[in-house]
Amino acid sequence: xxxxxxxxxxxxxxxxxxxxxxxxxxxxxxxxxxxxxxxxxxxxxxxxxxxxxxxxxxxxxxxxxxxxxxxxxxxxxxxxxxxxxxxxxxxxxxxxxxxxxxxxxxxxxxxxxxxxxxxxxxxxxxxxxxxxxxxxxxxxxxxxxxxxxxxxxxxxxxxxxxxxxxxxxxxxxxxxxxxxxxxxxxxxxxxxxxxxxxxxxxxxxxxxxxxxxxxxxxxxxxxxxxxxxxxxxxxxxxxxxxxxxxxxxxxxxxxxxxxxxxxxxxxxxxxxxxxxxxxxxxxxxxxxxxxxxxxxxxxxxxxxxxxxxxxxxxxxxxxx
Numbered sequence: 001x002x003x004x005x006x007x008x009x010x011x012x013x014x015x016x017x018x019x020x021x022x023x024x025x026x027x028x029x030x031x032x033x034x035x036x037x038x039x040x041x042x043x044x045x046x047x048x049x050x051x052x053x054x055x056x057x058x059x060x061x062x063x064x065x066x067x068x069x070x071x072x073x074x075x076x077x078x079x080x081x082x083x084x085x086x087x088x089x090x091x092x093x094x095x096x097x098x099x100x101x102x103x104x105x106x107x108x109x110x111x112x113x114x115x116x117x118x119x120x121x122x123x124x125x126x127x128x129x130x131x132x133x134x135x136x137x138x139x140x141x142x143x144x145x146x147x148x149x150x151x152x153x154x155x156x157x158x159x160x161x162x163x164x165x166x167x168x169x170x171x172x173x174x175x176x177x178x179x180x181x182x183x184x185x186x187x188x189x190x191x192x193x194x195x196x197x198x199x200x201x202x203x204x205x206x207x208x209x210x211x212x213x214x215x216x217x218x219x220x221x222x223x224x225x226x227x228x229x230x231x232x233x234x235x236x237x238x239x240x241x242x243x244x245x246x247x248x249x250x251x252x253x254x255x256x257x258x259x260x261x262x263x264x265x266x267x268x269x270x271x272x273x274x275x276x277x278x279x280x281x282x283x284x285x286x287x288x289x290x291x292x293x294x295x296x297x298x299x300x301x302x303x304x305x306x307x308x309x310x311x312x313x314x315x316x317x318x319x320x
Contacts, residue, residue, distance in 0.1 A: 085161030090168025
């Protein structure tokens with residue numbers, strides 16, 4: 001909202017009207033509320049940072065410790081492996097869910113219903129203890145010990161990956177539905193098979209809808225790997241907890257784990273932004289600027305001065 005002030009009419013005094021001056025409305029309470037929020041946030045951070053029993057020396061000592069790096073590497077392995085299973089199986093389930101075959105569609109629906117309806121923690125625990133009810137697995141006369149086949153790391157990967165597949169199936173299905181059905185009919189009229197239409201026409205366009213939630217799921221998966229703690233998998237959180245049990249500095253080690261989780265999720269967030277920008281090339285007229293471009297524009301862009309007001313011209317009989 002702006003307040004507009006104007007000069008006298010041109011018909012009075014034979015002068016041109018003055019230039020309109022737009023005066024922006026001041027929102028004082030916005031600044032007051034922002035100041036209160038900043039004050040509260042600063043107070044909370046200061047209270048935690050200056051806690052009398054908190055030892056920041058322990059935080060700096062274990063921030064780059066070898067066991068912490070081992071946990072980070074295993075966390076990344078769990079994240080990549082679980083997301084690969086989730087994305088590949090999710091695409092298959094989404095295609096099955098949209099299949100005209102009622103049996104395929106029903107099986108996909110049951111999988112999604114079951115794995116979305118049970119907690120991922122329970123699923124990891126199930127795979128980790130599968131040997132209790134199924135000591136051996138195999139086909140025919142070939143059998144392998146379940147404990148040898150499904151280790152603690154594999155139990156975590158299976159639990160995380162199969163659970164993620166149920167969510168990815170719904171994400172991929174939403175992306176496929178977003179593509180106009182007329183394009184599918186046109187491709188089939190040209191003689192393409194259903195698989196060719198899905199691979200060459202539908203999925204490339206659906207990626208614009210699929211990428212944002214998939215990026216969010218990847219970031220969430222990175223943090224969800226901490227649930228592998230129940231299977232004694234030595235990922236980042238487990239390593240921090242083990243060190244905390246040794247030196248009894250649990251909070252400091254939680255800060256160490258939180259620092260690395262924040263750093264890794266921040267890197268994934270930047271990667272997600274550029275990936276979304278890449279797949280938006282055919283849908284947006286102008287791509288959004290990158291953070292570097294915004295920073296450069298902020299440094300080298302300035303406002304041009306407004307032109308000076310023209311002098312008033314007296315109205316004579318010649319101008320009438």
